[in-house]
Every structure is written in C-alpha cells, then in structure tokens.
Amino acid sequence: MKKIFNGSRLKxxxxxxxxxxTELAEKLNVTKQMVSKYESGKSEPxxxxxxxxxxxxxxxxxxxYTADKFFIDNEGTFFRSRLTATQKSKxxxxxxxxxxxxxxxxxxxxxxxxxxxxxxxxxxxDNPEELALSIRRSMDLGLEPIHDIIEVAELMGFTxxxxxxxxxxxxxxxxxxxxxGNSYFVITTGDSGSFYRQQFSIAHEIGHWVLHQNINPQELxxxxxxxxxNEANKFxxxxxxxKESFGNELKTKIVDEIDTYYxxxxxxxxxxxxxxxxARDLNIISADQEAKLYKQLHYRKWRNPEPFDLETxxxxxxxxxxxxELLIDENILQGHEIPLKxxxxxxxxxTPKMLAMICGVEPAIFMDNxxxxxVLKIKDFKKKQSS
Amino acid sequence: xINLHNDIVKxxxxxxxxxxxxxxxxxxxxxxxxxGEGTQNSxxxxxxxxxxxxxxxxxxxxxxQYVKLNRGKLWEAVLIVGPENELYVFFSHKNMxxxxxxxxxxxxLKLLNLFNTEFDAMAPLNSQMTLPIxxxxxxxxxxxxxxxxxxxxxxxxxxxxxxxxxxxxxxISTVKALAFNTRHEVVWEKDLTELIxxxxxxxxxxxxxxxxxxxxxxTPEIKKEKKQIVRLxxxx
Numbered sequence: 001m002k003k004i005f006n007g008s009r010l011k012x013x014x015x016x017x018x019x020x021x022t023e024l025a026e027k028l029n030v031t032k033q034m035v036s037k038y039e040s041g042k043s044e045p046x047x048x049x050x051x052x053x054x055x056x057x058x059x060x061x062x063x064x065y066t067a068d069k070f071f072i073d074n075e076g077t078f079f080r081s082r083l084t085a086t087q088k089s090k091x092x093x094x095x096x097x098x099x100x101x102x103x104x105x106x107x108x109x110x111x112x113x114x115x116x117x118x119x120x121x122x123x124x125x126d127n128p129e130e131l132a133l134s135i136r137r138s139m140d141l142g143l144e145p146i147h148d149i150i151e152v153a154e155l156m157g158f159t160x161x162x163x164x165x166x167x168x169x170x171x172x173x174x175x176x177x178x179x180x181g182n183s184y185f186v187i188t189t190g191d192s193g194s195f196y197r198q199q200f201s202i203a204h205e206i207g208h209w210v211l212h213q214n215i216n217p218q219e220l221x222x223x224x225x226x227x228x229x230n231e232a233n234k235f236x237x238x239x240x241x242x243k244e245s246f247g248n249e250l251k252t253k254i255v256d257e258i259d260t261y262y263x264x265x266x267x268x269x270x271x272x273x274x275x276x277x278x279a280r281d282l283n284i285i286s287a288d289q290e291a292k293l294y295k296q297l298h299y300r301k302w303r304n305p306e307p308f309d310l311e312t313x314x315x316x317x318x319x320x321x322x323x324x325e326l327l328i329d330e331n332i333l334q335g336h337e338i339p340l341k342x343x344x345x346x347x348x349x350x351t352p353k354m355l356a357m358i359c360g361v362e363p364a365i366f367m368d369n370x371x372x373x374x375v376l377k378i379k380d381f382k383k384k385q386s387s
Numbered sequence: 388x389i390n391l392h393n394d395i396v397k398x399x400x401x402x403x404x405x406x407x408x409x410x411x412x413x414x415x416x417x418x419x420x421x422x423g424e425g426t427q428n429s430x431x432x433x434x435x436x437x438x439x440x441x442x443x444x445x446x447x448x449x450x451x452q453y454v455k456l457n458r459g460k461l462w463e464a465v466l467i468v469g470p471e472n473e474l475y476v477f478f479s480h481k482n483m484x485x486x487x488x489x490x491x492x493x494x495x496l497k498l499l500n501l502f503n504t505e506f507d508a509m510a511p512l513n514s515q516m517t518l519p520i521x522x523x524x525x526x527x528x529x530x531x532x533x534x535x536x537x538x539x540x541x542x543x544x545x546x547x548x549x550x551x552x553x554x555x556x557x558x559i560s561t562v563k564a565l566a567f568n569t570r571h572e573v574v575w576e577k578d579l580t581e582l583i584x585x586x587x588x589x590x591x592x593x594x595x596x597x598x599x600x601x602x603x604x605x606t607p608e609i610k611k612e613k614k615q616i617v618r619l620x621x622x623x
Contacts, residue, residue, distance in 0.1 A: 080591070083409055112618045150603040154616050169593065193594040200590050222409060233587035277585040287580035291559045298558065309596045315603040319616045326619045 003065035005050070007041040010064055013057040014039075015091040027056045062349040069347035070179055072101055076216035077175040078208040078232075082225040093163060093170050097186055099350060100161045100358045101177045103320065104184050106342050110332055111323045116157030116185060122210050128231075131210060132238040143245035145268045149202040150189070150315045156206070159186040160317035162360055172198075174205040185209050189317070194309035196271040200236050207235030234281075240270045241278045250279055256289040258296035262307055272297065272306050320359040328365070336368035388575050389550055389564055390471050395449050396564070399467075399552055400582040402441045403477060404560035408588070410437055439465035442477065454541060458495055474499060474546040480553040480563070487571050492527070498535035499549040500567045501528075506548070511572035552579075 014024050014035075021039075025032040028049055037043035045053070054061050077094060107113070117138060125131045136142065139156060146152055153160050163170070169191040176185050187205045192198035211231050220228060241247075246268060253260045261272040268275065276293050279285045285293070297303050327333045333341065343349045352366035359365075389396060414433050415421055442465050446453040452468035467475040476499060478486070486496050536545065554562045560583050566575040 081409055081412070083412055110620055112620050114616065148603050151616070154603065171591070191593070194596040194598060197591065197594050197596070200587075204591065226407075226409075229588070233591070237587055237590075271590055274587065274590040277587055277590065281585050287561075287578075287583070291561065291580070294559050304594055305596050309594065310598055313599045313601040316600050318602050318604070321602075322615060322617050326617065330619055332619070 005038070005041075005044040006064055006067050007039040009059075009066070010035075010053070010057075011039045012095060013053070013059045013063065016059075016095045017057050018092055019057075024056070028052055058351060058353065060349040060351060062343070066343075066347040066349065069345070070102065070105075072098055073178040074098075075176040075178075075214075076218045077173055078205065078212070078217050078228075079173045080171040080229065082217070082220065082222060090170065090173075093173065093188060093190075096161070096163055096354075096358060097173075097175065097177075097188055099348070099354065100159060100186055100188075101179055101184055102342065102346050102348055103355065103358050104159045104186075105179045105182055106338075106345060107320070107323045107327075108182060110327055113319060113323075114155050114157045116183065119210055119213055123213060128211075128235055128238050129243055132235060133242065133244075135206070135210060135239065136242070143242045145246075146199065146203075146240055147269060148315050149199045149206075149240075150317055153187055153202055153206060154317055154319045157185075158206075158209070159184050160189065160202075160319070161186065161358055162189045162316050163357070172201045172205055174208055176209070192314050194271070194305065195312040195314045196265070196269065196274075196306070196309060198314055199240060199269050200233075200271065200274055203236035203239045204232045206239065207232035211235060237274060237278045237281065241268060241275060243282055246275075246278065247282045247284060250275075250282075250284055255279060255285050256292050258293055258300065258302070261293070262302075265306070265308060271309075272302065316360055318360070321361050324359055324361060324365060334368070335365045339366050388566065388577070389475075390469055390473060391475075392449070395445070395451070396579060397582040398445045398449070399442065399475070399477075400554075400562040400579045401584055402438060402445060403552060403554040403562055404556045404583055405438070405441065406556075406586070406588075407437065438477070439463075442467060454539070456495060456538065464495065468542070468546075471547050472542075472544055473548040473550065474502075475550050475552060477552050477554075480555045480561070481557075483551060483553045483565075487567070492531055493534055495538060496551070497571060498531060498538055499546070500571050501532050501535050501569050502546050502549050503566065503568055506566055506568040506574045507570070509568065509574035511568065511570075511574055512576055513573055 014021070019027070021032045021035045025035045028035070028045075030045075030049065034043065038045055050061060050064065053059065053064055077097070079090060104113075122131055122134060125134060133143075135156075139152060141152070150160055158174075170188075172188060172190040172192070174185065174187040176183060178184075187202060189198065189202065192201065208228075212228055215228070217225065217228065246264075250260070250264070253264075258272070261275050264275055265272050270278075276285070276290060280287070280290045294303075297306075324335070324338070327338070328335055339350060339352060339355055342355075352363040355366050356363040391399075410433075412421075414430070415423055415427070418427060418429065419425070420427060443453050445451075446467050451470075454466040454468060454474070456464040456466055458464060464476070466477075469475060476496060478496065483496065486494050490497060539546065548566065551565045551567070552562060553565060554560070560580070562579040562583060564577045564579055565573055568574050
C-alpha cells in the first residue's frame with residue numbers, strides 16, 4: 001500500500017527546527033510555494049526530496065508518512081510571558097512538550113511513577129500561605145528548607161523535562177495534558193540559570209498547577225496574565241520560605257544586614273534577592289531596610305551573580321532516566337526497541353537523539369548494540385600473492 | 388495631607404515604578420530592534436507614555452478626572468485632578484530636583500507651584516532644594532501666574548493645591564509625595580515606598596549564569612545510594 005505524505009507532520013518538523021517556509025525551501029532546493037503545497041497536502045515531495053527530509057529536519061522518513069494515532073488535550077501552556085506563546089522559539093518547546101507527554105504515557109504501562117495529586121482538593125483554599133503549607137504537608141516536607149525542587153516536583157507526580165538544547169533561551173513553562181484518559185502535568189525546566197533561580201522557577205510552575213486550575217492562560221488578557229504570574233511568584237516565595245520557619249528564623253537574626261541573607265541562602269536554597277522580598281512581604285523589614293540590603297548587595301557586587309550561584313550545580317530530573325534504566329536492566333525492553341514500540345503505539349517516529357533529549361539520557365541508549373555496525377571484510381591478499 | 392484614598396495612592400506609587408516586560412518586548416519589536424542591540428532613542432518617551440496612560444486608566448477606574456497638559460510639540464503631561472480640585476503631577480525625582488534647582492521659571496512644575504499660596508505659611512522642610520536667591524520680581528511673578536492660568540485653561544477653576552509624586556527607579560524603586568510653596572520650597576513630604584508591592588519577577592530575571600549540572604537527589608552527599616523516584620510495575 002502506498003504511504004501518504006502527511007503535510008502537517010512536515011509543518012511540525014519545520015517548526016521544531018525553527019525554520020520558516022522560505023528557509024526550508026532553500027534547504028530542499030524547491031520553491032516556498034512548493035513547501036506550502038507539501039504542508040497543505042496539495043502536493044507530495046518526490047522520493048529524492050523525501051530522503052532529504054531526514055537530513056534537513058532530523059526526523060526519520062517514516063515520521064512524514066504516518067499520522068497521529070493519539071490525541072493530546074492540552075489545557076494551555078503557562079509561559080512566563082503572554083507574548084511568549086506567539087514567539088517562534090516557543091514552538092519547538094511546545095512540540096517537545098507533546099513528545100514528552102507521549103513518552104511519559106508510553107512508560108506508564110511499565111513503570112509506577114509517583115501519582116499526580118488531585119489538585120481539586122486545594123480549590124477551596126484561598127489563603128496562599130495555607131495553600132503552600134497544605135502542599136508541603138501532603139509531601140511530608142514539613143517546614144524545612146527545600147533542598148531540591150526538581151525532586152519535589154517529580155515526587156509530586158509532575159513530569160519534569162530539561163530542555164537546554166535550545167539556542168534561544170526559553171524560561172520554564174508548564175501545562176496539563178491528557179492522553180488516553182491519563183493526565184500529566186509537564187514542567188519544562190528551560191534555561192534555568194543558577195540553581196537558586198531554578199528553585200524559584202519550578203516552585204512558580206507548581207504554583208500554576210495548584211492556583212490556576214481550569215484556566216487557559218492563552219485566553220487571558222494582559223492584566224489577567226500579569227496577575228496570574230504575580231500569584232505564581234507569590235506562591236513560590238511562600239512555598240520555599242514558609243512564614244512559620246523561615247520568617248521566625250529570620251526574626252532571630254539581624255534582619256537588615258546582608259550577611260544574614262548570605263548565611264541563610266546556603267540553608268534555604270533560595271536567592272538572597274528572593275529572601276529579601278519575602279522578608280519585606282512578611283513585614284519583617286521595612287522599605288528602607290530593603291533598600292539598605294539592596295545597596296549592600298550592590299556594594300559587595302553580589303547582585304548578579306549572587307554568592308554561590310556559579311559554583312552550585314543545577315539539578316536535572318531523573319524519573320525518565322531511571323525508568324529507562326529499569327526497563328533495560330530488568331530486560332523488559334531493549335533500548336533500541338523503545339523508539340519502535342513508541343512508533344507502534346502512537347505512530348510517532350522519533351530519532352534516538354530526540355528521545356534522548358526528552359529523557360535526559362545519551363542517544364546511544366536507544367541504539368541496537370547487539371549488531372555491530374562495523375562491517376569488516378578480509379583483504380583479498382591471496383590474489384595479490386598469486387599474481 | 389493628600390486627599391486621595393489609600394488604594395489610589397498605592398496604585399499611583401506602583402504605576403510610577405512599574406516595569407512591564409511585555410510592553411518592553413512590543414516596543415523593541417515596533418522599532419525593529421527585537422535583539423535589543425540596536426538604538427532605542429524613543430525609549431524614555433515610550434516609558435513615560437506608558438506611565439501616563441496607566442495613570443489615565445487608573446483615574447478612570449477610580450472615577451477621577453485627568454488633564455492632558457500640552458507642552459509644545461514634544462511633550463504632553465498627564466495630571467490627575469483630585470476630588471477637591473487639587474492637582475497631582477508626576478516626575479522622576481532626579482528631573483524634579485533639576486527643574487526646581489535649575490529649570491526655567493516657566494516650566495510647568497514651577498508654574499503649577501504658583502497655585503500653592505496656601506502652603507506659603509508652612510515652614511520649608513529643606514531649603515537646599517531651591518536657589519539661594521530667588522528672583523521675586525513682582526511683575527514677572529504676575530506674568531508667570533498668568534501663564535499658569537493659561538496653561539490650565541482646560542480646567543474650569545484654578546487648582547486648589549498642587550502635589551508632586553516623585554519616583555526613583557534607577558537602582559531601588561522609591562516613591563515620594565511632595566508639596567512646594569510658591570517659592571518652590573518643599574513644605575511637605577511623605578515617603579510612599581512602603582506601598583510598592585514586592586516584584587518577585589526580578590528574582591526570575593535572566594541571570595546569565597550557566598553552572599554545571601547534576602542529577603537530582605535529595606539524599607545528603609555522604610550517602611552514595613541514589614534515591615529511586617520510580618519503580619517497575621508488577622508486570623513480569
């Protein structure tokens with residue numbers, strides 16, 4: 001049976017590679033009208049051109065001759081800026097997010113991931129301090145400092161993926177997705193910056209999950225979007241720095257001396273700037289004291305980067321990596337079988353490189369190591385000897 | 388001293404030091420400078436228009452009147468009219484100081500201060516803001532008052548008083564409200580910085596730091612075992 005070229009897959013691959021129609025046309029040596037025709041299904045690439053697609057776009061040829069065998073219901077993506085969603089650089093991020101949902105759903109049949117909490121239980125809690133404490137309680141975090149927000153997020157059942165392969169800097173973003181009746185809240189770490197910035201950034205995304213249920217951010221106007229972002233920031237500050245522990249500890253120290261925040265940063269794993277703002281929010285310091293602290297930060301050249309920012313390693317999610325290791329170590333699946341099984345189940349053909357990016361592993365894990373790729377042949381030295 | 392509801396004063400303070408990344412992005416896009424590497428000569432005007440237009444929106448929201456003061460082809464200032472016909476004007480702290488110290492006598496701030504005769508009886512807080520010798524030529528003063536009245540011809544009555552909101556957004560955001568007498572001496576001042584809401588967005592500002600990475604684990608460094616996040620389903 002003749003395979004039908006899928007124009008929408010070509011568009012997806014083009015957008016993932018951040019190419020315009022004109023740029024792709026140049027690479028394929030066809031007119032831009034022709035690329036438009038390919039994408040709209042009005043024309044099909046020749047066999048020769050279809051072979052080029054793999055080289056140009058990095059997707060297997062089969063990808064372009066199959067159609068989605070899945071439907072993902074995306075409730076809207078929480079980007080840091082309302083305008084972000086329209087930027088070209090965010091399209092590959094959204095596509096990678098879709099693939100991560102598929103990989104997560106695929107792994108679900110073999111792996112017990114931490115269950116995503118039912119966030120509706122938090123719907124009635126209006127006080128953000130109480131809300132943050134409830135989530136802390138549900139995760140047995142008590143009032144202690146959070147050592148690694150990535151691990152907390154993974155243990156809360158979020159799908160966390162790291163996407164630092166992008167040339168353009170993309171901030172963390174998140175979205176709720178449903179596929180095959182399963183719901184996954186995916187947090188993409190984006191360009192994390194320092195470990196301390198990542199702590200706040202991921203706590204901000206957890207804030208969206210709990211605070212902005214049933215809200216599609218893409219439907220909000222400018223002011224609503226700003227309010228939503230401020231709420232997520234506020235939640236992050238409360239979640240990371242509870243009033244009952246951080247606030248009380250700070251009160252026992254010299255609150256308008258920057259060294260206090262220097263020392264607390266090591267313990268609370270939050271930037272000094274965020275702690276100063278939280279101190280102000282809690283009315284532990286006045287606006288004048290806040291200004292004094294910023295002046296001290298500036299004077300000591302601690303503003304950007306802050307102390308410890310450069311030497312503290314940023315953490316990466318591990319759930320996907322551990323899942324793959326379990327599957328392979330326990331002989332449930334061989335690494336090279338995984339892309340094939342995903343393709344079978346979802347009609348989605350991804351290269352080992354793309355899967356590796358989503359899962360945070362080396363591409364070699366998805367390659368068949370049982371068959372040597374090196375083909376050796378004995379030299380025809382007998383013939384030479386006889387002549 | 389200011390006859391405005393606290394919510395309005397708070398809104399004004401926050402508008403004056405507001406930093407909207409969305410507006411910044413759209414501005415750079417509109418001048419073909421998305422990368423930010425090109426020129427942006429119109430940026431100060433853009434910021435002031437944003438501030439003024441946000442103040443207009445705020446005035447409408449709270450049922451206050453506003454005046455657009457035309458100062459030649461280059462500048463249009465927005466003034467808020469309070470419930471007792473008092474005027475509120477807006478300046479950066481640095482610009483306000485320059486105007487009071489070195490500005491022409493017919494600058495609109497100085498003209499507006501001439502309506503503050505009521506404050507002349509109050510003792511100045513800090514006379515250093517003004518020139519040591521004030522040219523109080525009676526004839527020119529009358530002439531300036533006339534200019535002030537002409538400038539506010541769109542208002543039915545002369546303003547009862549004029550207050551200034553001055554902000555500093557260069558390093559740390561601060562906002563003050565001030566009143567001058569007709570000799571341009573500060574007679575009243577109130578720090579409104581406490582009303583500025585903490586802006587956690589600054590915490591998430593790109594830090595351009597790119598440290599090494601490590602796998603997430605919550606166990607202390609001394610424990611070598613890795614914490615397992617996931618486990619295999621019982622499918623064997």
